[in-house]
Amino acid sequence: MKLSRCAVFLLALASGLALTTAAARGRAVAEQPLVGTPQVVKDLRWGDVLFYFYQGEYLNALTRLSAAQELGYLNEHALEAELLKGGLYLSLGQHEEAGRIFRALLNDNVPLDVRNRAWFYLAKVWYQRNYFEEAAAALASIRGALPGDLEPERHLLEAQVLMYMERYDEAVRVLERWQPVGDGNDVWSAYARFNIGVALVRQGRIDDAVKLLDGVGQLPAPNEERAALRDKSNLALGYALLKADRPAEAKQVLQRVRLVGPQSNKALLGVGWADSAQGRFTKALVPWLELRDRNLLDAAVQESYLAIPYAYAQLGAERQAAEQYMLAVNAFAEEQARIDRSIEAIRNGALLEALADHDDERAGWYWQLKNLPDAPETRYLYHLFASHEFQEGLKNYRDLRIMQRNLDNWALSIDAFESMIDTRRRAYAQRLPMLEATLEGVDLDALEARKNELESRIAAIERDNDIVGLATERELAQWRKIEQLEAALASADRSDPIVEEMREKVRLLRGTLLWDFNASYKARLWRARKDLRELEVAYREARRRSVLVERARDEYPARTEEFARRVEQLRPRIEGLRARLASTAEAHNRHLASIAIRELEAQKERLAAYSLQARFALASIYDRAASGKSGGGE
Amino acid sequence: MLRTLTAVLLWLLVSAASAQDAARTTDELKSLDQEVQALKKEVLDLNRELFVLEEELLFPANTQVAVFVSMDVGEFFALDSVTLKIDNKEVANYLYTEREAQALLKGAVHRVYVGNLKAGEHELIAIFTGKGPHARDYRRGATVKLEKGVGAKYVELKISDRAVRAQPEFIVKQWE
Numbered sequence: 133m134k135l136s137r138c139a140v141f142l143l144a145l146a147s148g149l150a151l152t153t154a155a156a157r158g159r160a161v162a163e164q165p166l167v168g169t170p171q172v173v174k175d176l177r178w179g180d181v182l183f184y185f186y187q188g189e190y191l192n193a194l195t196r197l198s199a200a201q202e203l204g205y206l207n208e209h210a211l212e213a214e215l216l217k218g219g220l221y222l223s224l225g226q227h228e229e230a231g232r233i234f235r236a237l238l239n240d241n242v243p244l245d246v247r248n249r250a251w252f253y254l255a256k257v258w259y260q261r262n263y264f265e266e267a268a269a270a271l272a273s274i275r276g277a278l279p280g281d282l283e284p285e286r287h288l289l290e291a292q293v294l295m296y297m298e299r300y301d302e303a304v305r306v307l308e309r310w311q312p313v314g315d316g317n318d319v320w321s322a323y324a325r326f327n328i329g330v331a332l333v334r335q336g337r338i339d340d341a342v343k344l345l346d347g348v349g350q351l352p353a354p355n356e357e358r359a360a361l362r363d364k365s366n367l368a369l370g371y372a373l374l375k376a377d378r379p380a381e382a383k384q385v386l387q388r389v390r391l392v393g394p395q396s397n398k399a400l401l402g403v404g405w406a407d408s409a410q411g412r413f414t415k416a417l418v419p420w421l422e423l424r425d426r427n428l429l430d431a432a433v434q435e436s437y438l439a440i441p442y443a444y445a446q447l448g449a450e451r452q453a454a455e456q457y458m459l460a461v462n463a464f465a466e467e468q469a470r471i472d473r474s475i476e477a478i479r480n481g482a483l484l485e486a487l488a489d490h491d492d493e494r495a496g497w498y499w500q501l502k503n504l505p506d507a508p509e510t511r512y513l514y515h516l517f518a519s520h521e522f523q524e525g526l527k528n529y530r531d532l533r534i535m536q537r538n539l540d541n542w543a544l545s546i547d548a549f550e551s552m553i554d555t556r557r558r559a560y561a562q563r564l565p566m567l568e569a570t571l572e573g574v575d576l577d578a579l580e581a582r583k584n585e586l587e588s589r590i591a592a593i594e595r596d597n598d599i600v601g602l603a604t605e606r607e608l609a610q611w612r613k614i615e616q617l618e619a620a621l622a623s624a625d626r627s628d629p630i631v632e633e634m635r636e637k638v639r640l641l642r643g644t645l646l647w648d649f650n651a652s653y654k655a656r657l658w659r660a661r662k663d664l665r666e667l668e669v670a671y672r673e674a675r676r677r678s679v680l681v682e683r684a685r686d687e688y689p690a691r692t693e694e695f696a697r698r699v700e701q702l703r704p705r706i707e708g709l710r711a712r713l714a715s716t717a718e719a720h721n722r723h724l725a726s727i728a729i730r731e732l733e734a735q736k737e738r739l740a741a742y743s744l745q746a747r748f749a750l751a752s753i754y755d756r757a758a759s760g761k762s763g764g765g766e
Numbered sequence: 767m768l769r770t771l772t773a774v775l776l777w778l779l780v781s782a783a784s785a786q787d788a789a790r791t792t793d794e795l796k797s798l799d800q801e802v803q804a805l806k807k808e809v810l811d812l813n814r815e816l817f818v819l820e821e822e823l824l825f826p827a828n829t830q831v832a833v834f835v836s837m838d839v840g841e842f843f844a845l846d847s848v849t850l851k852i853d854n855k856e857v858a859n860y861l862y863t864e865r866e867a868q869a870l871l872k873g874a875v876h877r878v879y880v881g882n883l884k885a886g887e888h889e890l891i892a893i894f895t896g897k898g899p900h901a902r903d904y905r906r907g908a909t910v911k912l913e914k915g916v917g918a919k920y921v922e923l924k925i926s927d928r929a930v931r932a933q934p935e936f937i938v939k940q941w942e
Contacts, residue, residue, distance in 0.1 A: 173836075173873065173875060176832075176834045176875050176877070176920055176922060176941060178875075179834065179836060179873070179874055179875025179876075180834070180874075180875055180876070180877050182869070182872070182873060182874035182875070183866070183869050183870070183874035183875060183876045183877075184869075184874075185874070186868070186869035186872050186874050187865050187866065187869050191810075191813070194810060194813075195810070195813040195814055195817050196817065198810070198811075198813075198814040198817075199814050199817040199818045199821065202814065202818055203818060203821070224806060224810075225799075225802075225803070225806070226803055226806055226807060226810075227803075228803055229803075229807060261799060524799070525798070528798070528799065528802045531802070531806065532802065532805070532806075535806065535809045538809070538813065539809065539812075542812075542813070542816050545816070545820065546816075549819065549820070549823055552823060552824065553823075695819070695822075695823050698815075698819055699819070702812070702815065702816060702819065705812055706812065706816075709805070709808055709809055709812060712805055713805065713809070716798075716801060716802060716805055719798060719801075720798060720802070723798055
């Protein structure tokens with residue numbers, strides 16, 4: 133049997149964990165076996181579980197694993213089976229159950245490395261599910277260092293957890309403590325420094341943040357991932373400096389962001405604000421006018437619609453400012469109407485179906501929404517779809533739907549089971565009379581008596597050295613004939629020479645027969661004993677089979693009824709769970725739709741606020757124009 | 767206005783900086799999550815019970831015969847399909863997907879057939895098709911006599927590489 137490498141299990145677990153950063157997602161995690169050394173598959177059922185596990189069919193793998201455990205088929209792989217079970221529960225988002233299994237398993241009998249990994253994965257799942265206290269406790273259970281890339285990832289995770297618990301200083305300390313280990317140029321270190329920087333900005337420690345974010349913002353960017361991180365860092369630093377009223381430095385940093393990329397709109401807006409803050413409104417207009425021609429879905433583009441007339445107004449170009457404010461008001465109104473239509477589409481329930489049906493069928497939180505369906509509402513929700521909460525909810529929704537289909541199939545099977553049980557009942561009723569007749573026709577007690585009698589006879593022959601007793605039928609007939617002849621000759625005239633000759637011949641015959649009996653006695657006795665032993669074996673087998681048949685006759689109906697009882701109990705459970713799955717899936721649907729609608733409404737509100745500001749500014753311009761205070765343009 | 771807008775954007779920026787930082791309606795999510803977890807656990811338990819029932823009802827241990835396929839290395843043979851005949855009657859014809867074949871190569875074992883047989887002697891014929899050395903079509907059969915006793919009978923059909931002859935090897939192993 134080929135080696136089944138539990139390393140693959142871990143790799144799957146590792147790749148199954150949606151890592152905290154885009155960097156992490158793209159990186160292979162070092163393969164280390166969970167159970168020390170590669171294991172030889174000693175139970176075929178274990179290999180059968182792996183067959184589904186390796187294909188990512190976690191629900192199927194877990195079902196087979198649990199069933200095989202219950203049937204006692206995995207005794208040779210008890211520890212691995214439990215570990216895999218924990219992993220499978222994790223993969224299905226069952227972190228409480230997984231945690232219970234890992235806690236039960238991870239004792240001193242398990243290698244430290246295995247324990248550490250298990251705690252690490254558990255911490256990740258808890259983190260993903262917003263159970264930050266549990267995640268912190270699991271991370272604290274790790275002793276020593278994790279191998280390979282897991283170690284930096286662990287520190288990053290620990291810092292993230294602390295950050296979400298709003299323990300920023302500790303988060304910073306964790307990353308600072310670990311940071312010197314890296315050479316400062318690896319991607320984990322870069323992410324860590326970025327995260328520290330953001331944490332420091334949140335605490336208002338701008339000067340400390342500058343050191344870190346500035347470093348990350350000037351790292352070489354050999355690939356898209358690194359370039360994106362650099363952009364993010366420069367953007368965060370730029371806005372932090374803007375907020376700290378250091379516009380000249382901010383502009384310098386913001387200009388490092390690529391002109392085309394996910395952060396470019398925000399950077400252009402920021403560059404404009406940096407110039408604006410220094411009173412250079414003409415310069416500020418350059419990036420803002422560039423922004424205005426971009427997609428109005430982006431918040432930075434929306435804001436540019438207000439920034440442009442603001443700059444014109446500052447330059448005294450009130451007419452152009454008024455035109456631009458009018459343009460903004462109209463654009464915001466159109467966008468709000470589009471958002472309304474999207475909200476309506478989501479209320480009609482189409483969004484989640486389209487999302488959940490996307491990508492392949494396999495269950496588990498390994499699944500992530502990778503391709504968005506092409507629907508009008510999806511373009512507003514990119515940010516939301518990327519969010520942890522939404523992805524988690526969507527995974528749960530998909531899992532529930534997969535389980536619904538799974539139970540639909542079992543509901544059909546249950547019908548088949550009932551037919552099967554009916555068939556068993558009928559077949560039994562048909563076969564019973566024949567069985568009874570056969571059992572009655574066999575008298576094992578009489579057989580036993582005959583066997584015993586035979587045993588006694590042979591014992592007597594041996595005891596009495598009765599050589600004639602083992603004669604064949606033919607020999608016995610000859611022996612009796614001789615005895616008859618002897619009896620007849622005994623009363624005959626002994627003086628008659630013919631009689632005498634006859635007597636002599638009979639004596640000779642008797643002697644010959646006795647000689648034969650005597651010569652073959654031992655061999656015959658040995659054969660008789662051998663036959664007796666074989667008879668004994670055959671008799672015992674007949675007795676055993678008879679008992680089995682009788683037992684089967686008596687127990688079969690009870691077993692059939694036991695199956696019927698189990699089926700009867702399972703059917704309502706299937707139905708009950710199908711109903712609960714449907715209602716919970718519906719609740720999830722509503723919950724996710726409400727999150728999406730909330731997001732859209734927030735966007736609408738922002739547009740409304742912008743629109744209000746534009747109208748207010750417009751009113752001010754008109755007011756000034758009416759009172760003759762304005763100029764006619766730049 | 768500048769300050770207000772900048773503050774709004776700074777918040778947007780910082781929140782966008784980490785993909786994890788979406789608005790978290792944590793309590794509502796946790797409550798739903800716990801409900802889903804409990805429900806999933808029940809479904810998983812039910813699945814196990816149904817699976818065990820199916821096995822015990824349809825394939826009782828005293829008559830059960832199962833045939834498994836496994837692969838070792840697979841350098842000289844890429845599996846396409848397996849056909850099984852028991853007592854000259856075709857009982858399974860399984861075509862492997864790429865994903866399934868990959869699972870086998872990782873060390874998994876596929877239960878290609880499970881059924882019931884009376885105690886006594888039976889004949890199993892397995893026919894493997896696939897791509898052999900130099901990507902040539904390859905078809906090989908293996909015949910084995912089965913002595914079915916009172917317990918379940920497992921047969922493993924193992925496809926192995928015979929490096930010396932650069933040929934695949936088909937090994938039949940019986941498990942009680």
